[in-house]
Structures are given as C-alpha cells and as structure tokens.
Amino acid sequence: MTSPAVPDRADSVIDADVADLGVNFTYLSSAGYRLALVAAHHDLADDKQPATIRVVYVMVAGPPDTRVEIHVRLPIDAPDLPSLADVSFTAGRFEREMQDLFGIHLTGHHQPARLVLHQHWPDGWYPMRHDAGPPPSFDNETESYPFLTVEGPGVYEIPVGPVHAGIIEPGHFRFSVVGETILNVKARLWFVHKGIERLFEGRRPQGGVELAERISGDSAVGHNLTYCLAVENAAACTPPHEAQVIRAILLEFERIYNHVTDLGAMGNDVGFGIAHAHTMRIREQLLRLNARITGHRLLRGGVVPGGALVDWLPDATTLHEIRADVHQVVDIMLANATVVDRFTGTAVLVKDDATQIGTLGYVARASGLDIDARRDHPFADLYEHLSVPILTDGDVMSRFKIRVAEIDCSIELIVELLQRVLPGDYRSAFDPLDGPRHGVGLVEGWRGTIAHRIELDTHGNLSRVKIVDPSFFNWPALPVALAGDTIVPDFPLANKSFNLSYAGNDL
Amino acid sequence: MSPTGIAVAVLQVVLSIASAPFLVGMMRLIRARLEGRVGAPIRQPWRDLRKLFRKERMVSTNTSIVFSLAPLVLLASAALVAGIVPFLSTTSALDQVGDLFAVVYLLLLGTVFLSLAGLDAGTAFGGMGSSREMTIAAIAEPTLLVAIFALSVSTGSSNLGAIVADTLAHPSRAASPASMLAFSALAVVTIAETGRIPVDNPSTHLELTMIHEAMILEYSGPDLALVELAAHLRLVVFLGLLANLFFPWGIATTAQPLHLVAAAGAVAVKLIVLAAVIAVIEVFIAKVRLFRVPELLAASFVLAFLAVTVSFFLV
Numbered sequence: 001m002t003s004p005a006v007p008d009r010a011d012s013v014i015d016a017d018v019a020d021l022g023v024n025f026t027y028l029s030s031a032g033y034r035l036a037l038v039a040a041h042h043d044l045a046d047d048k049q050p051a052t053i054r055v056v057y058v059m060v061a062g063p064p065d066t067r068v069e070i071h072v073r074l075p076i077d078a079p080d081l082p083s084l085a086d087v088s089f090t091a092g093r094f095e096r097e098m099q100d101l102f103g104i105h106l107t108g109h110h111q112p113a114r115l116v117l118h119q120h121w122p123d124g125w126y127p128m129r130h131d132a133g134p135p136p137s138f139d140n141e142t143e144s145y146p147f148l149t150v151e152g153p154g155v156y157e158i159p160v161g162p163v164h165a166g167i168i169e170p171g172h173f174r175f176s177v178v179g180e181t182i183l184n185v186k187a188r189l190w191f192v193h194k195g196i197e198r199l200f201e202g203r204r205p206q207g208g209v210e211l212a213e214r215i216s217g218d219s220a221v222g223h224n225l226t227y228c229l230a231v232e233n234a235a236a237c238t239p240p241h242e243a244q245v246i247r248a249i250l251l252e253f254e255r256i257y258n259h260v261t262d263l264g265a266m267g268n269d270v271g272f273g274i275a276h277a278h279t280m281r282i283r284e285q286l287l288r289l290n291a292r293i294t295g296h297r298l299l300r301g302g303v304v305p306g307g308a309l310v311d312w313l314p315d316a317t318t319l320h321e322i323r324a325d326v327h328q329v330v331d332i333m334l335a336n337a338t339v340v341d342r343f344t345g346t347a348v349l350v351k352d353d354a355t356q357i358g359t360l361g362y363v364a365r366a367s368g369l370d371i372d373a374r375r376d377h378p379f380a381d382l383y384e385h386l387s388v389p390i391l392t393d394g395d396v397m398s399r400f401k402i403r404v405a406e407i408d409c410s411i412e413l414i415v416e417l418l419q420r421v422l423p424g425d426y427r428s429a430f431d432p433l434d435g436p437r438h439g440v441g442l443v444e445g446w447r448g449t450i451a452h453r454i455e456l457d458t459h460g461n462l463s464r465v466k467i468v469d470p471s472f473f474n475w476p477a478l479p480v481a482l483a484g485d486t487i488v489p490d491f492p493l494a495n496k497s498f499n500l501s502y503a504g505n506d507l
Numbered sequence: 508m509s510p511t512g513i514a515v516a517v518l519q520v521v522l523s524i525a526s527a528p529f530l531v532g533m534m535r536l537i538r539a540r541l542e543g544r545v546g547a548p549i550r551q552p553w554r555d556l557r558k559l560f561r562k563e564r565m566v567s568t569n570t571s572i573v574f575s576l577a578p579l580v581l582l583a584s585a586a587l588v589a590g591i592v593p594f595l596s597t598t599s600a601l602d603q604v605g606d607l608f609a610v611v612y613l614l615l616l617g618t619v620f621l622s623l624a625g626l627d628a629g630t631a632f633g634g635m636g637s638s639r640e641m642t643i644a645a646i647a648e649p650t651l652l653v654a655i656f657a658l659s660v661s662t663g664s665s666n667l668g669a670i671v672a673d674t675l676a677h678p679s680r681a682a683s684p685a686s687m688l689a690f691s692a693l694a695v696v697t698i699a700e701t702g703r704i705p706v707d708n709p710s711t712h713l714e715l716t717m718i719h720e721a722m723i724l725e726y727s728g729p730d731l732a733l734v735e736l737a738a739h740l741r742l743v744v745f746l747g748l749l750a751n752l753f754f755p756w757g758i759a760t761t762a763q764p765l766h767l768v769a770a771a772g773a774v775a776v777k778l779i780v781l782a783a784v785i786a787v788i789e790v791f792i793a794k795v796r797l798f799r800v801p802e803l804l805a806a807s808f809v810l811a812f813l814a815v816t817v818s819f820f821l822v
Contacts (some may be wrong), residue, residue: 158631158715165714180639180797269716271708271794277542338705338793488635489797492713 013069018082024070025057025084025091033059033068035358036442037451038094039466040102042076042129051076053102056466057091058440058453062376067440074104083109090358090473101128113146116190116506127195150176150183158488162191169502173491180487185479192506200465205231205305205432205454208462212452213300215467216504220298221247221254222445223452223467223504228305229379230452234439235305235432235460243308243426244380249417250302250310252410253293255446257286259403259410260326262499266400267333269493270342278329282322289314307427316415323411330404343397347494349481350394357477360470361448363498366402367394373444382417394481399497432460447471447501469504511762512598516590522771523589523747527739528552530746530782535710537786552739559732567725570627577624578726578733584617585740594747595770596759597668605667607655611648614700614744617737618644625722632714636721639797643706643718646804647699650811654692657685657814658752671755681753685818688810690753695807697745702738703785705795706803716794743778746785750777 016024029035037058045051057070074081083106085092096115098104103126106112117127120138127135155178162170170191176184196215200208212227213220225247232239239247264279287297292312294302302310333339349359354367364371365388372388389405391398435456443450448470457463478498486494532549539546566575591605591613618640625637659665661680662673674680699706702719711717714724723734751758757773759766795803 156631156634158635160714267793269713271704271711272792273538273710274542274790277544281543336791336793338795341799342793342796487797489716491715 012067013071015071018072018074018080021057021070021072021082022084022087025059026087028059028068028070029087031061033061033066035088035090035094036060036067036449037440037453037466037468038091038098039453039464040098040104040128041455041464042102043073044130053079053104055081055098055104056453058451060377060442060451062373063378065377065442067377067442069440079104080107081105082107083112085109085111088358089356089476093472093476100126102126103129116193118190119145128198145188147174147186147188148176148184152178154178155183162188171502175488175491177488180489182482182484182486182488182491185482185491187475187479189475189502190506192503194507196507197465197467200454200462203462205235205456205460205462206430208454208465209304215507216469216471216501217298218258219254219445219447219450219469219501219504220296220300221250221303222443222447222450223469224300224303225251225379226441226443226445226450226452227454227465228303229441229443230439230454230465231305231432231441231456231462232430232439233441234437234454234456235430237306237428237430237432239307239428240426241380242421242424243306243428245382245417245421246308246310246423246426247303248380248382249313249414249421250294250299250308251443251445252414252417253286253290254299255410256322256407257283257290258446259407260286262403262496263326263330263333263400265496265499266343266396266493267339269496270339272333272336272339275329275333275339279326282325282329285322289318304427306430307425309425309427310423313418313421313423316418319411319415323408326404326407340397342490342493343400344395345393346396346490347481347486347497348393348395349477351392353480354394354477357480358473359448359477360473361444361446362399362402362406363474363477364448365389366391366398368392371449373442373449377442377444377449379441379443383413385416386413396493396497432456434458435460436463445470447499447504448474467504467507469501469507471500471502471505474498474500475505509598509762515596515598515762515767518767519592519594520586520590523594523743524586524736524740526775526778527736527743528556530743530778531739533779534782534786534789537783538790541787541790552735556732556736559727559735560729562728564729565727566730567628569629570725573620573623574627574725575730577620577627578730578737580620581617582733582737582740584613584620585737585744588613588744589740589747591667592744592748593668593671593751593755593758594774595767596762597672598760598762607652607659607665607667607670610667610748611652611655614651614741615644615648617741618648618700621722621734624726628725630725632717632721632724635715636718636724639718640722643699643800643804646801646808647696650692650804650808651696651700653808653815654689654696654811655748655752657689657811657818660815660818661685667752671751671758672760674752674755675758675760678756681755683818684821685814686753688814688817690749692807692811692814693749693752695803695810697749698785699800699804699807701742701745704789705792706800708794742782746778746781747774750774750781 039056041054043052043054053074055072059068081104095106100114100116122136122139125136158175160173162172172188174186212224215223260279261283264276267275290299291297293310349367351368354364354369370390374383375386391402435458437456441452451468453466455464532552536546588610622637622640625633658670662670702709707718726734759770
C-alpha cells in the first residue's frame with residue numbers, strides 16, 4: 001500500500017490501485033475535499049491494455065478552486081470495487097448507480113440494492129457498457145422493491161405516485177404513518193431515466209449543447225454552462241471575458257425566475273393563493289425578459305462552447321422594480337400568521353444531517369452549510385463581491401428566506417455585471433480535433449452545484465459525459481427532514497421547499 | 508300539509524339546486540379577480556357538472572353498495588334540508604319536521620355516508636380523507652347543534668320556522684349576546700363543513716393535503732357530478748341557515764307568490780353577500796396546519812356553548 005498522493009495543483013490526477021482507493025479518498029476527505037462526481041467508463045481493449053471499467057472520483061475543494069481526480073481500473077471480467085459507502089454516503093449512491101449501469105460489483109456495500117434500474121429490468125444487462133445491445137424484455141416481477149416496512153400498532157402505509165394529481169414529475173413516495181405523523185418516507189425515483197448520458201456519446205462537443213439544455217428544463221443555463229465549461233476545460237479553450245460575464249448574468253436570471261416561482265408555490269401549498277398568483281405574474285415578466293435576452297423563455301441558446309451570446313440585456317431599473325415587486329409579495333406572505341406558522345419548524349433538516357448526506361445549494365445553505373460554487377469554484381473572476389447568505393434553522397421557513405436572500409444577491413450581482421458588458425456575440429474558436437482529453441465543469445445552478453465530467457476521444461468527439469445534478473445529492477435529505485414529527489399534509493409544502501429535480505436526478 | 512306548503516318546499520329545493528353551482532362559480536370568480544387572475548366564468552361549475560353527467564360511470568370492482576349509494580344519499584339529504592330550512596317562507600310543508608335536530612342529523616347523514624364511501628374503495632387517500640373528515644365532523648356537528656339550540660332557547664321551540672318567525676317578531680334578539688355568539692360559532696362550522704380555507708382548500712390538487720377531495724378521489728363521471736352538486740348545495744344550505752337564522756328579514760310569512768318572489772330576492776342577496784365575504788376573506792388567509800383545525804373548532808364549540816349559557820341568563 002502506497003502513501004496517499006498529495007495534490008499540489010488544480011486538476012491533478014491520482015492513478016490509484018484499487019486497494020489504495022479508500023486511503024486516497026479518506027485522505028482527501030479529511031483535507032477538506034468534497035466528492036463532486038463519480039463516473040464509470042467502459043474502456044475497450046486496445047494494443048496497450050485489455051478492456052477495463054475505469055472509475056473516476058472527482059474531489060473538489062475551494063476556495064481556492066482545487067480539483068483532484070482519483071482513477072481506478074477494474075478488469076472487465078471481474079469488476080470488483082471496494083465500496084466507500086461506509087465513509088461517504090454520496091459515494092455509496094454513486095456506486096449503486098454504477099452497479100446498475102456498468103455492472104460493477106460492489107464489495108462491502110451495506111445496502112447494495114438497485115438504484116437506477118427498477119426491479120423489472122433483468123439482471124446482467126448493463127446499458128452503459130459499449131456491448132450492451134438493445135434493451136431486453138422485462139421480467140414481470142415489479143413489486144420487489146425493498147421498501148422498509150415499519151411495524152407497530154396503528155402504522156399504515158400511504159403510497160403516492162408515480163402518477164400525481166397535479167402536473168409534476170413522476171416519483172413514488174411510500175409513507176409509513178401513525179395517525180398523521182410521518183414515521184418514514186421512501187422516495188423511489190428513476191421513472192424518467194432516459195439514458196441522456198449515452199445520447200451525448202459520439203456527438204461533436206458543439207452538438208451536446210441541445211442535450212445539455214434539456215437535462216432538466218428549469219436548469220437550461222446551469223447544465224449547459226457546466227457542460228460548456230467541461231468541454232472548454234478539456235479543449236483548453238478560454239472564452240472571452242465578456243462571454244464569461246454574460247454567462248454569469250444568464251445564470252443569475254435563471255436563479256431568479258426559479259426562486260420567484262418557488263416562493264409562490266410554497267404559498268400555494270399552504271392555501272395562500274394570492275401569493276402564487278402574483279409570483280406567477282412576476283415569473284411571467286421574467287420569462288418575457290428571458291425571451292428578449294436569448295430568444296427563449298427558459299434562456300436556451302445563450303451559452304455555447306467557447307462563448308456566449310445575447311440579443312439584449314435589461315437595465316438596472318427593471319431589475320430593481322422586480323426586486324421591489326418580489327419583496328412586496330414576500331412581505332404579504334410573512335405578515336400572515338398562518339403562513340408563518342405553517343413554514344416555521346416544518347421539515348427541519350439539521351446541519352449534521354445536511355453535512356452527512358452531502359446536500360448542496362439552498363437546501364444546504366438553509367441548514368447552515370456554507371457552500372456555493374460561485375465562490376468556491378468560480379469559472380471567472382466575477383464573484384469577488386458575492387456574499388453567500390446562510391441560515392441555520394433548516395426548516396421550510398429557512399428555505400423560503402434563503403431564496404428571498406438569493407434573489408437579492410442575484411439582482412445585485414446582475415446589476416454590477418451589467419456595467420461590464422454590452423449585449424452581443426462573444427466567442428473564442430472552439431473545435432477540438434484531437435484527444436483523448438477530459439474536463440470537469442462546476443457551476444452553482446439555482447438548485448445547487450452542478451458537476452459534469454466529459455471525455456473526448458482521439459477525434460475530439462464526446463466519448464463519455466457524466467452529469468450530476470444537485471438533486472442527486474439532495475433527494476436523500478428530504479425523507480430525513482420529514483421523518484419523525486412532520487405530518488402528512490405538510491409533505492407537499494416540505495417537498496416544494498426542497499423542489500428537487502426528477503429529470504436531473506433520473507437522467 | 509297544505510298544497511301551497513308543498514309548493515314552497517319544492518320551490519326551495521329547485522331554486523337551491525339551480526343556484527348552488529352559480530354561487531360557487533361566483534366565489535371562485537371573486538377570488539380569481541382579487542388575486543389578479545381573470546378566472547373562469549360564473550357558469551363554469553354548471554358546465555363542469557354537465558360534462559361529468561355525460562361521462563361514463565366507472566365504479567371500482569372493490570367497492571360495495573355504499574360507494575354507489577353515497578352520492579345519492581349525500582345529494583338527497585342536502586336537498587331535503589334545502590326543503591326544510593326556512594329560506595323563502597316560514598310556512599314550508601316540511602316545516603312540521605323542520606326541527607333543528609332533524610336538519611343537523613340529515614346533514615350529518617350525508618357526511619357519514621361520504622366518509623364511508625371514502626373508506627369503501629380501500630385506497631389510502633380515501634381512508635385518510637375520511638379520517639380527517641370524521642375528526643372535523645366530531646366537533647363541528649355538536650357545535651352546529653348547540654349553536655342553533657342557543658337560538659331555540661329564547662323561542663322555546665326547536666322548530667326552525669318558529670325560530671325565524673320569532674326573530675322577525677322580536678328584532679332585538681338578533682343582536683343579543685347569545686345570538687352573536689351563536690352566529691360566530693355557526694360561521695366557523697359553516698367554513699369547516701363546506702371545506703373552505705382555512706380548514707380545507709377546495710381548489711387543491713395535492714393528494715396529501717385534501718380532506719373533502721381525498722374522500723371523493725375514486726368518484727368519476729355522473730357519481731362525481733352528484734357529489735360535487737351535493738357539495739355546492741350544502742354550501743347554499745349552510746349559508747342559508749346562517750343568513751335566515753340571524754337575519755331573517757325579507758322572508759315570507761305566507762305562501763303568496765308575490766311574497767315568495769320578494770323572499771327569493773332577499774335570500775339571494777343574503778347568500779351572495781355571505782358568499783362574497785367568505786371568498787374575500789379566503790384570499791387573505793392561508794390554510795392552517797391540520798392539527799390546528801380541532802383547536803379552531805373547539806373554540807367555536809366553546810362559543811356555541813357560551814351562547815346557550817348566555818341565552819338562559821340574558822334574555
């Protein structure tokens with residue numbers, strides 16, 4: 001066993017022996033690194049080496065922005081991976097994902113149940129392997145999901161979804177309840193797993209934009225920017241400074257319209273319809289601004305590999321008016337005693353749990369975690385004046401107020417950035433034609449830190465894109481926040497306060 | 508039982524059923540306008556009912572006769588109450604049975620049947636809704652009973668027509684402490700029983716927060732239309748009770764057609780005002796946490812109880 005390698009610069013790669021994985025991982029974790037992404041790769045045999053499954057762990061820390069990759073190689077015929085689930089909850093979930101998609105065999109995992117592929121998928125078919133072939137026919141066994149059964153007098157189960165009464169994405173929730181109090185919730189996701197990572201493969205990097213913008217519809221800028229940063233990182237391309245400014249502006253516009261929507265939706269979930277009606281009005285104003293900025297209401301088309309382009313940018317006055325409008329709605333909501341009562345102390349996620357689970361974004365910041373990729377992993381020198389709001393209560397009210405604070409921060413940031421750029425088309429030449437190369441992108445999307453890791457083959461085409469939406473990290477926090485003293489009728493409110501993406505999680 | 512009395516009773520039922528969906532439509536429209544939305548037209552609830560009545564009847568094979576019977580019982584009980592309660596005239600044919608106990612338990616009969624229907628299909632949501640409905644009904648129904656009882660103390664009769672006629676004869680009683688307390692209690696019960704904010708949210712689509720909607724999730728087509736119509740009708744009945752027990756002016760004491768027309772106009776104005784007030788208030792309040800609902804209802808029961816106590820001492 002070798003001693004752990006000490007990273008001395010950004011983007012270092014540790015080629016570790018499988019046996020040393022745990023040592024390296026633990027060392028980096030204790031040095032303040034966070035696991036941002038785990039990606040498996042099916043490397044075909046060539047003249048230098050036999051076919052392997054290569055697993056890449058991307059560990060990040062900041063500020064200053066530091067990224068370290070641990071690479072381990074597993075033989076294709078015996079891909080045994082020692083599990084890190086005992087030291088990292090998140091690693092355990094990435095491992096289960098790889099187990100389902102790449103056929104990696106986990107050793108020492110305490111809960112090696114399937115994650116991505118539901119139980120009716122037959123064993124032995126691993127869709128992300130190059131030789132997977134077409135999907136096989138399903139087994140009829142569909143009810144064997146290992147839900148934890150809570151037993152005791154008066155305990156009953158409520159199954160909800162995956163088809164819901166409202167227009168929301170599909171997810172199945174199994175509540176174990178006594179009276180109205182939730183004892184345990186299990187969320188079963190991946191109903192909309194569409195194989196989007198695989199769809200990237202073989203495309204030119206420029207051709208991945210249209211996919212990246214559709215990973216999670218409300219995070220078009222977040223995911224696309226992350227993707228573009230990753231391919232630029234791989235191709236060693238530096239976009240013009242103006243393009244970076246525009247990217248930062250677009251990212252904040254996306255944050256504002258989503259946060260505003262959530263504020264009203266949380267009001268709607270406590271029957272306070274007037275807040276919802278007015279935030280929907282403000283959202284519509286923002287979407288119309290978006291349509292003028294990039295030509296698309298959800299801000300698609302603004303970010304491209306090597307640059308960014310906008311038709312128009314609003315002035316500071318418009319933004320200040322929107323801020324005043326938002327604050328008026330927020331003041332009305334928080335002046336209502338019933339709304340405050342419903343929000344306060346509901347679905348508390350304590351800091352300890354938030355840390356252990358590895359939560360990101362406003363969920364983490366509402367529970368006292370000081371984490372924001374704009375400050376920790378800036379993609380340009382634009383965030384010197386950024387203040388990251390932190391709240392500590394971890395309840396619905398904190399997640400409400402943190403959104404209000406972030407809207408303010410975003411508007412201030414946009415107003416400042418507007419002075420540095422004029423609308424236009426700013427691009428550097430971008431056309432990688434050689435490889436293999438790899439790159440990582442980290443962006444603070446509105447939900448939290450989005451991470452992509454891409455690989456280019458010898459012709460500069462995409463050979464692997466690994467996408468991690470913050471929802472993947474945050475989903476396990478929802479049941480933790482609910483269990484114990486939250487009542488069933490508060491679930492929709494708690495769920496909305498987390499507002500996690502199904503599409504971004506299921507991929 | 509005079510022919511004119513029968514005519515009055517039938518007229519009350521027909522008018523109540525015909526106007527109930529419009530009243531609900533009006534409340535929705537007021538709410539929409541106050542929230543800055545355009546909103547659906549007032550006749551939308553009627554359109555919805557017409558659409559539902561035309562649909563195919565689908566009943567789960569797991570259900571019993573209770574499930575099929577409940578919409579009919581619910582609507583029939585509400586319609587019967589609409590005939591009994593003195594809306595237009597104090598001389599309704601059903602006035603002889605227009606006892607407050609009869610009215611309260613007819614309303615409760617519908618509630619109980621709907622709760623049983625919620626349990627019948629064996630789904631988690633139905634059971635959850637029924638459990639919540641019973642929690643509310645267990646406190647709301649006695650409150651209703653006690654509140655009206657407070658009014659009957661001064662009249663010396665539990666007959667609703669007699670109570671209304673007595674209030675007409677002694678207008679000052681409408682402003683008595685007992686009457687005020689009873690009105691407050693009855694107002695809370697009306698909101699709870701008709702599933703309005705802050706107790707229930709009639710426009711929610713969140714399965715887990717529903718009360719009334721959760722019980723009727725398994726209904727579709729004509730059955731759902733009956734349940735919806737009955738819910739609209741119950742709103743009219745409760746608001747009508749509230750209006751005529753405390754502000755009886757305008758009601759006919761005979762069955763002359765001209766008086767009845769005037770009475771219909773008066774009760775329509777009262778219903779519209781009450782419904783508008785509820786709709787306006789709903790815009791500005793949020794739904795309370797489920798566990799706070801019993802507190803609210805317990806408070807209304809105390810009010811009703813005080814009303815009875817006061818009516819003995821301060822008449």
